[in-house]
Amino acid sequence: MSELSSIFDPKRRQRFRRQLLSWYNTHQRDLPWRGVNDPYAVWISEIMLQQTVVAAVIPYFEKFMTRFPDLQTLANAEESEVLQYWEGLGYYSRARNIHKSAKIIVQEYQGKFPTSLKSLQKLPGIGRYTAGAICSFAYDQSAPIVEANTLRLYSRLIGLEEDPRSKSGQNQLWDFAELILPRKSPGIFNQALMDLGSLVCTPQNPACNQCPVSSACEAFLKDRQHKIPIPKVRPEITPLTDVSIAVFEGHKVMIRQRMSGERWAGLWDFPRFTLENMNGLAHPALKKRKSNGQKMLFAEHNNERSGKDDFPTGLSVDVVPRLEEYLREHAGVKASLHQFVAEIRHNVTRYKIRLLCFVAIVESADASQVSSSRLQSEEQALYRWVTVSELEAYPLSVTGRKFAKLLAQEIPSFD
């Protein structure tokens, strides 16, 4: 690293700060949580922004702050309603954690928002970055930050060739974040760093020609900006086929609340399972997908094809008894598969999922009263029977919501 012009040199550091703030004066983003020093509002925005792009957060932030304008309102709300306002944003533990934290602050901090890095990090969902963001943005404390934008920016500034996510890389980045931070207005300075990272020092094709601090950038000086930071290793994607079944008894449909430890914990869903997890079922059941993706009634299908052919999805009809058995064992309900509704494709973490949605009908009026002794593990879950229109008041995953909308719009006879 060149000595005299190094970003670590105190004089060069001063110049860097001036250049950055000058750029920020004319280029800063206009965001709903900018210029806000209410720690509550800063907190909510920061939690929503975790692993989530700004454009996706804005409408959620506006609606959330209208419904839960302050700590008390949030603490007094039901978790389920908080989750409703989070529906579609993903990473739902964030919503459960802010609700938990709001209650903790009210009960253990007398409703006064914590003001130190240390106390903030004790709250669930607040780590080193978020604590630093709240302290610097809301309280103008001189707390360093490292997140996606600044990780990339700092890595390039110091020419970090090793993995910035490793322990060693993290140490260097946090040290640099602290070193670069000025005494004066650290909050604005941190936001300026993030905007530079977001608008100029982008992941692909960084705009080094428009960068106010390129002369201080080790990566730029070595023409390494396209190689730094080294990209995350992408996990292998596993294809899966899930089945989701809306079980109707009259005009009511069965839903269950997903349990902690499960994906979408706290949200509600129709009984849903992964074919690959059902003993030896997936392989023979899944055949090559047919070209005709039209949905059709199972009954009609059965009649036309003598009950021996696949669903339009490539799912063998042979699987139907197993699905019904599964429903009986895991959801405690005796129902018969009635109709194929739709195939929904979606990706979640490292899975690429085809979700096959069916309607089933409870066989007799008292058939849903299956003794709980028959139920296996998952059946400690909370189940409810609701009308399709009542589903609007329950937080669902995005796929659950899509299925619910199909039930409401395309099968009005079930409501």
Add this chain to the structure above:
DNA sequence: AAGGCGGGGGC
């Protein structure tokens, strides 16, 4: 150190 956790923006 590694894996889980969601959904979509933007190209």
Add this chain to the structure above:
DNA sequence: GCCCCAGCCTT
């Protein structure tokens, strides 16, 4: 399609 996103928590 693909890469990535104002991270945190558990194992």
